[in-house]
Amino acid sequence: MKINREILTTAGILIIIAVTPLIFHENSYTMHLLIMSMIWAVAATAWDLLLGYGGIFNLAQVGFFAIGAYATGMASIHLGISPWMGLLLGAVASGLAGVLIGLPCLRLKGIYVALMTLAFFEVIGPLIVVGINLGTGGKAGLFPIPPFRLGSYVFNTDELLPWYYLCLILLAICLFITYKLIHSMLGLSFTALRDSEPFAQSLGINRFKSALVVTAIAAAMTGLIGAFYAHYVVVISPRMLGLDMFLFLLIMIIFGGAARFPGPVIGAFVITFLDDMLRPLDSYRLLAFGALMVIMIMLLPNGLMGLVAKINIPLFGKRDTEAEMLNPDIPKTY
């Protein structure tokens, strides 16, 4: 693997996350925020894979998160399967849901994808509520979702370190998959598709197939982390399908930099902590985030990572040409 700026940044982030508990492990609130940041980092990165890199306006990502959470929640409560299997189940269930929603709309123009997935997303909540007889827990939610076990050790809320490192492992796996995907032929062909469909078609790239594969993988990663979330927070309800998470993930992507791997990871950490700091502002907090979102798009369209690229810190080495190819702000030639 060629060492480039993306790898250096990602490795740096993961190392910092790995050593942070040395300082904060006694502060369980900070530890909790860090775990939540990692959860959002996976969800935001997966979403950016579609939105930023793929140009696929899939707006149902939060739905896949919920599907992953409910798959493991329902299976571990009602069927008694192990939470570890639940993680896998969450990923598979969401991946399948991704294929199901992708099949009818990925052949169509981008706007149909956005409309259909948004409609799908909005319908999951009501479905969970009306599906109370199937064991969804209805409006009140599912409770309690059993914790992970490792030998005789049971994960618990008094000790966050095991949760923390488990989440870090999942984050590292997802970042690795994302990086590979972005740089594989699939990723390259995708960016070509986003930037020029006729050109990509002349290369013999089948947009539909690639789009379906990427959608499924992004959904599976989101479902995986959704499943982890369910076991971590113990109780899940349709309220997670509200607008908050939806918009926050997008703000994280924008803030870190869309199609600027691993920008959304940085965005996830910054926004999670910023949100916590702004909590005293109450409903003005979300108003401020809305304004921040618009201002970021207007003034800093490539986010924090775009800013870093502009400054071109020597530490990160020379601008990587391959990464450059994948970035959208290169002037188009006709």
Next chain:
Amino acid sequence: MSLNDLIEILISGITIGLVYFLIAVGFSLIYGVSRVLHLSYGSFFTWGAYLAWIFAVKLNFNYFWVFVLVCPILYIMGMALERFVVRPLRKRDNFDFNVLLAGLGVALFLDYAAQAFFGARTKSLPSLLDGTIQIHDFVFSYQQLTMLAAAVVIAFALWFFLEKTRQGLALGAVAQDPVGARIVGVSLNKVYLLTFGISTILAGSAGILLAPRFFISPLGGWKFLIKALIIVVAGGLGSIRGTLYSAFLLGILEALVGWLFGLLWVMPFWFLALLLILLIKPHGLLGSTADH
């Protein structure tokens, strides 16, 4: 279910369908003319209702004056959005992506601004007109009849504008062939402004019409944005007539499902109907296959 029930469901479905048509057609116009997927559209629905609440409840105006006062405010809000958020993005790469996300940001801002101003608790508007009227066996509320009449008037005004006036034709021209529109001297920027203004009026006035029936809440517009999306996709993107048909169809479905199973089941059924329609006609009821 008796015949009378059926007729009542039908009438209620057509009424609500026509109001949904107003919401959906505004969304569809913005997409058709300016290619913007306008995700803050629902927030203007909400703001229309809140503005009406200020004038009707706080300042005691009657509904005629409420419309006269609120529509220009909505028009200006829509134009401001186009001028200060959409237009600067249009000059840059990745317009679709940026405008989609900016729209979400604007929605978040407007919704929580509403919550900051008006509080998180729901508000209600008085009915458009009080009283009921009996025709044979049927009892209609004046509320429902005025809602129907107002929606018909707005829909007709829209039709007249789009088909019979030069500015309205210019909207259609830009939607059908933007280069052609520039060739005959239409200013795209002016048409975009006009479209955003008019569509915002449509969303907001639908908000006013529906507010006496549903409650007003800061995030209430999202439900109607989603409904507009489903109607537009089911009817065929870009086809106003298709939008009308699907709005009626889904309005009647809503009344029927609400009567049979309760309102909670409406959205699942709508989505099912959408999937069925797209399964049979991938571009919606009257969508053109060219718009692939």
Next chain:
Amino acid sequence: MLDVSNLNTFYGQFQALHDLSLTVEDGQMVALFGPNGHGKSTLLKTICGLIEASSGSIKWNNTELAGLSSEKIVQMGVIYIAEDRHLFPEMTVMQNLKMGAFNLSARSSEAETLAYVLDIFPKLKILRNKPASTLSGGEARMLAIGRGIMSKPKFLAIDEPSIGLSPKLREEVFLKINEIRQSGVSILLVEQSSEEVAEMADYLYLMEDGHIVFKGHTNDALKDENIKKIFLGTG
């Protein structure tokens, strides 16, 4: 008088027009020939403000057009008739013509212009309530030219009006264009090659790779067998 001087136009990195100069006197018909993809359409679009010029000037009766918006240019009577027509497919023939008179200086005399257009293209009268998308190639071409005239042109930039037409229709279209020119409109006409156009025109230009490679009066040009060969692809 239209006076283009030292015009440069780019598509991204690609330069489509190189330091191009060209003049159309009042009431003249100037023909611009050249192979496909060598910048002829780009020139017309740049003149009419559909594409932005990078440098150089386009003077119309001493007013600078470069940098003006297309709607201002249309209002001054500089009208483009596109090769790919750009009609409004869902509008009827009449609505398309009405859209032609969209600019303020054309609106006041819309009725008279319409009568004139229906007079030279009587077929459009019969088709008036049909959507533009249902017209045949020849009919759509007539409508495109008719819509151009509805804009009250003082200067018409016509892009390959004969493309895709049968020889008979071609001749008819050229006759109509000649009629329009006789009514006092200056015309810059682009074709790949055409003897009929060459004979109608007052002045000829030949374009290759974004450069003007020949210019001259029709009579002089047509006397020279070599030039005639290059121009018209015929002997």
